[in-house]
Amino acid sequence: MTTHPLRVPAPRKARTPFRIRATTSLAASGFLLPNVILLALFTLFPLVYAFVISFQSLDSLGWTTWAGFGNYVTMFTDPVFWQSMANTGVFTLFTVPVGMALGLAIAVLLNGVLPGRAVFRSIIFLPLVVSGVATGVLGAWMFDQNNGFIDKMLQAVGLPSIDWQSNGAWALTAIILVTLWQRVGFDMLIYLAGLQGVDPAVQEAARVDGASGWQSFRYITLPLLGPSTFFLLIMNLIYSFQVFDTVWAMTRGGPGYSTTTIVSYAYRLAFDESGPSLLGYGAAVGVVIYLITLAVTAVQWRLNTRRELAEQGM
Amino acid sequence: MGSTTITRRTALAGAFGAVTAAGLAACASTPGPVAAGGPAGSKASKRRVSGTLTFAFWGGSDGETKGFQEVKERFEAQNPGTTIVLKTLPYTGFFSSVDRGIVSNTAPDVFRVDYTSIGKYISHGVLLDVTPYFSRSETEAFLPAFWSAVKYEGRAWGVPHQTDTSAVVFSRKAFEQAGITSVPDRLEDAWSWDEFSAVSTRLRKALPASKYPFAYDWTAAGAYRWSSFVYQAGGSLLDADLAGPAIPSAASRKALDFTKGFFEKKWVPANNTIKTTVYSDNFFLNQTVAMTFLGDFLVPEIADKANGYQGGEWGTTFLPRDKAAAADLGGNAIVAWKGTSNPDLAAAFLKFLVSEDAMKRFCELATELPTLQSLAGQTLDYQTRPDAMKVFTTQATTITDTVVKETTVPGFATISTTLQDQLELGLKGGDSDTTLRAIASGIRQAVAS
Numbered sequence: 001m002t003t004h005p006l007r008v009p010a011p012r013k014a015r016t017p018f019r020i021r022a023t024t025s026l027a028a029s030g031f032l033l034p035n036v037i038l039l040a041l042f043t044l045f046p047l048v049y050a051f052v053i054s055f056q057s058l059d060s061l062g063w064t065t066w067a068g069f070g071n072y073v074t075m076f077t078d079p080v081f082w083q084s085m086a087n088t089g090v091f092t093l094f095t096v097p098v099g100m101a102l103g104l105a106i107a108v109l110l111n112g113v114l115p116g117r118a119v120f121r122s123i124i125f126l127p128l129v130v131s132g133v134a135t136g137v138l139g140a141w142m143f144d145q146n147n148g149f150i151d152k153m154l155q156a157v158g159l160p161s162i163d164w165q166s167n168g169a170w171a172l173t174a175i176i177l178v179t180l181w182q183r184v185g186f187d188m189l190i191y192l193a194g195l196q197g198v199d200p201a202v203q204e205a206a207r208v209d210g211a212s213g214w215q216s217f218r219y220i221t222l223p224l225l226g227p228s229t230f231f232l233l234i235m236n237l238i239y240s241f242q243v244f245d246t247v248w249a250m251t252r253g254g255p256g257y258s259t260t261t262i263v264s265y266a267y268r269l270a271f272d273e274s275g276p277s278l279l280g281y282g283a284a285v286g287v288v289i290y291l292i293t294l295a296v297t298a299v300q301w302r303l304n305t306r307r308e309l310a311e312q313g314m
Numbered sequence: 315m316g317s318t319t320i321t322r323r324t325a326l327a328g329a330f331g332a333v334t335a336a337g338l339a340a341c342a343s344t345p346g347p348v349a350a351g352g353p354a355g356s357k358a359s360k361r362r363v364s365g366t367l368t369f370a371f372w373g374g375s376d377g378e379t380k381g382f383q384e385v386k387e388r389f390e391a392q393n394p395g396t397t398i399v400l401k402t403l404p405y406t407g408f409f410s411s412v413d414r415g416i417v418s419n420t421a422p423d424v425f426r427v428d429y430t431s432i433g434k435y436i437s438h439g440v441l442l443d444v445t446p447y448f449s450r451s452e453t454e455a456f457l458p459a460f461w462s463a464v465k466y467e468g469r470a471w472g473v474p475h476q477t478d479t480s481a482v483v484f485s486r487k488a489f490e491q492a493g494i495t496s497v498p499d500r501l502e503d504a505w506s507w508d509e510f511s512a513v514s515t516r517l518r519k520a521l522p523a524s525k526y527p528f529a530y531d532w533t534a535a536g537a538y539r540w541s542s543f544v545y546q547a548g549g550s551l552l553d554a555d556l557a558g559p560a561i562p563s564a565a566s567r568k569a570l571d572f573t574k575g576f577f578e579k580k581w582v583p584a585n586n587t588i589k590t591t592v593y594s595d596n597f598f599l600n601q602t603v604a605m606t607f608l609g610d611f612l613v614p615e616i617a618d619k620a621n622g623y624q625g626g627e628w629g630t631t632f633l634p635r636d637k638a639a640a641a642d643l644g645g646n647a648i649v650a651w652k653g654t655s656n657p658d659l660a661a662a663f664l665k666f667l668v669s670e671d672a673m674k675r676f677c678e679l680a681t682e683l684p685t686l687q688s689l690a691g692q693t694l695d696y697q698t699r700p701d702a703m704k705v706f707t708t709q710a711t712t713i714t715d716t717v718v719k720e721t722t723v724p725g726f727a728t729i730s731t732t733l734q735d736q737l738e739l740g741l742k743g744g745d746s747d748t749t750l751r752a753i754a755s756g757i758r759q760a761v762a763s
Binding site for chain 2 (some may be wrong): 060061063064140146147161166167250254256
């Protein structure tokens, strides 16, 4: 057997007696049990129950008939479902990369020596602590096309006003802008933490080797921010795919279905009192959301694992 | 445009005249209220009740909340040993909360329900059958159309507590600036669709591009108010036996084309859609429109000196009419949950809520309209803008029996959803034939289920 020169074998631990091990396991299980019960009660049970309901025709007063795959068949022939999927895709496409790029840019800016950077960091982070519904209501006021602040501002500088609420494309743009405003603080925070974990000696070495500022950032800092980027990518994809509160407060999914996202569609189907109260169909849409989110996370996870293995030369 | 005024008594007597006749005809076609365990009114004379019950309602306005509080106190005083626990909830989420309560067996004993939703609860069999608690004379005290609104298959499933309807509220200043000098002050002089179009055209010319002639109250669950135009054009949503759609029809096509024109001619703000977050009263309050269609329950909000309309004097006039005048059925019934542990107390409280004194006081406080024949002939002492309430009261006379019957069919909640979804698309440039066919399909499914 050969031993790596830098790898020192750990000292052999004395074997713990069985009784002590059993007692320790029991104590650990005791501490874990409340969490396991809560997890089963509030996460696993609703998840399984949602799957069951998705195979039923269930209304808000509990009338149930077995629908088999009926809800899923309806879904795949439902044009509104597909439009909601497309809207969610567009929303994700514009919020995730743009939000992360903005967050990174602000984090780099506020990571340097900047007067009042703590104040700027707080201001940018502040929208994140406001609830999504409150942000949405605020967004609805700001983007009110008759009396909103944004249109008044555009007119003040000689630009034409925009139909933020009655034009589908502009309505979706307004939601994306409000979402970015809210979420960029989170991206900034994670990237700030990542930047502060980058060893200055590595960058110093790059500078000594003649790297420009951009080269240092592109080839040294950015790769070292990989874990932060990976974390943000997953979180932002999940957030974007599950966006609801801002959409509901700003547009209710309108005009038409142009801002209806997949979760707002599920909500309208199942829980909106002005909606059809189709709990079974809503649950089927929810199951699809769950599966897509799971698939996206799994793919990202696998890609990241490959990247880490490649970096380690394995 | 005449200026003669009609008395409130005249208005209300005629108010529900046609409705009464039609309602009686409807009653004649269905069996009378016969209780399962005895004749009608077998428990009507039951006097002593005791115990506690929960009454859930949404706090629509301060007046409504105050009205219910007063009723509770008077009921408890008249029935020692009883306690009514008031549960005031926001309108948003109210029915979800009640539904969850019913499914989990924890529903409030008594709750409020609008006429467009009552059919859902009746058809699910979750309401207390109150037929045995009302004698024939007590049921006949109601305006027949409203009593029929709580009836299904000959049984009564609640009490019609109050009603409301829409009319037009306008800015006198905006009208003067547009050169509109007279406004209908009699129902028979209400604008025809052509006259209404002429008024809107004049306002459009006089107003800047950022302001609009009017806003319509068809937002969200109010989408069914679009059907007023169908009724005005001489049509209806359902066929005569309420078994299928009565559209597409010439009347519904005319109504849809007329209302699509609101957007094409920029008479309404582009965001006055079904799914907007801005309601018709908001458009008027922030002075984006010169007039608005709204329900009488919003009069106190508009009249509020501090937070109400700040654009000067405002007046009220009638809904436009075409072949006929027609208005929407608003308002609410009060029902008891079938699973209540004290049905006698629940029924006694329902009866008290619709007693003449309690209903009169509630309607005066809440600025709403009564459903008892005796009150329809009285002058209520409305605290807020009684002149405006006179217009709404008179407008209520155009709630036809057809409107009541169609609005209270068991599947109307589903019809309302169909109207929301299809009108949202159809009013903003969608193909009229496609829209009407889709609405008809939704109605067909709703009445079949």
